[in-house]
Amino acid sequence: MVVTVTQEDFDINRLIEERKASDMGAFVSFIGIVRDDGIERMELEAHQEVAVEELEVIRDEAFAKFPIKSVDIIHRIGDLRIGDNIVLILVGAGHRREAFEGCEYIIERLKERVPIWKKEYTPDGERWVHGEHH
Amino acid sequence: MKIRVQSFARFREIFGSEQIMEMEEGATLAALLLEIGAGSPAARSALFDEDGILRKYIILMRNKKRVNREEIAAIILNDGDEIALYPPVAGG
Numbered sequence: 001m002v003v004t005v006t007q008e009d010f011d012i013n014r015l016i017e018e019r020k021a022s023d024m025g026a027f028v029s030f031i032g033i034v035r036d037d038g039i040e041r042m043e044l045e046a047h048q049e050v051a052v053e054e055l056e057v058i059r060d061e062a063f064a065k066f067p068i069k070s071v072d073i074i075h076r077i078g079d080l081r082i083g084d085n086i087v088l089i090l091v092g093a094g095h096r097r098e099a100f101e102g103c104e105y106i107i108e109r110l111k112e113r114v115p116i117w118k119k120e121y122t123p124d125g126e127r128w129v130h131g132e133h134h
Numbered sequence: 135m136k137i138r139v140q141s142f143a144r145f146r147e148i149f150g151s152e153q154i155m156e157m158e159e160g161a162t163l164a165a166l167l168l169e170i171g172a173g174s175p176a177a178r179s180a181l182f183d184e185d186g187i188l189r190k191y192i193i194l195m196r197n198k199k200r201v202n203r204e205e206i207a208a209i210i211l212n213d214g215d216e217i218a219l220y221p222p223v224a225g226g
Contacts, residue, residue: 032226046225047142047218050198075225087226107226115193115218116225117143128144131222 001070003055005046005116007078010088019070024092028099030107032086039120042129044077044086047115051075058109066102068093073106075116135159135213137166144221148180149173163194163201163209166217181219193220 001019016027034042059071070092076085089106093099111132118129137157141149149170157166167188171178183189194201195218201209211217 044225045143045146047140047195047220050195050218051225053198111223111226113223114225115142115220115223117221118224119143128221129224131224 001059002072002074003052003059004073005048005051005055005075005077007076009076009085010074012088012090015072015088015090019072019090019092021069021092023094024069025094026096026099027090027092028096028103029091030087030089030103032107034080034082034084034086036082037120039082039122041079041081041121043079043119043121045117045119046075046077048077051115054114055110058106058114061109062091062102062106065105066093066098068098068102071102071106073110075110075114077116135161135211137211138214138216139166139170140216140218142218142220145180145219148176149219157211161211162207163196163205163211163217164207166211167206170219191222193223194218195220 012029055073059073062068062071068091072090074088080086089103091099091103120127120129135157137155139153139155141151155166155169167181171181181188188203197216
């Protein structure tokens, strides 16, 4: 299982194939992508070391709360264009319910507390994206 | 003593990504923040409101652990401490 903050893109199909196990009946994924809000591109930055530690804590919390079997979290940083992948959360479980719940738990906690920031570049200039939790 | 201060995102543009602050022995985290804020009007306004209160949305890390803002006046810094300043996070 992977928890990483990286410039590299991800291949969700390959990851699912790698994670499949005989006791898993469900995978739920969340993929965040760059939306066109009148922007040309965005730059993501992280406090890398702390971000990875925080994601690992969130993963461990998800394992403690839900009977899930696998968690992968890949968050990208760097220069991204419209339609590019930003984040992947992939949760494998025996059944769909805990897979959905685990996946939602992870993305919501990620948005609250993992030190990652986005700057959007528009034709009129640049702006930092406001977090949802402040 | 020397304190390493790292700033991210909007704060990086104001304070620079890293600065080494020279503080007296026994200095508190609150004193360090005042010193950083004294650097320029933009720095002061980024950290403090009109009443001199540390802005609510700022996240402070000391040696990679989150600091409770109520405790900044009580936290005595040590030589080599690393302080990180975060604006509100916006990942995902």
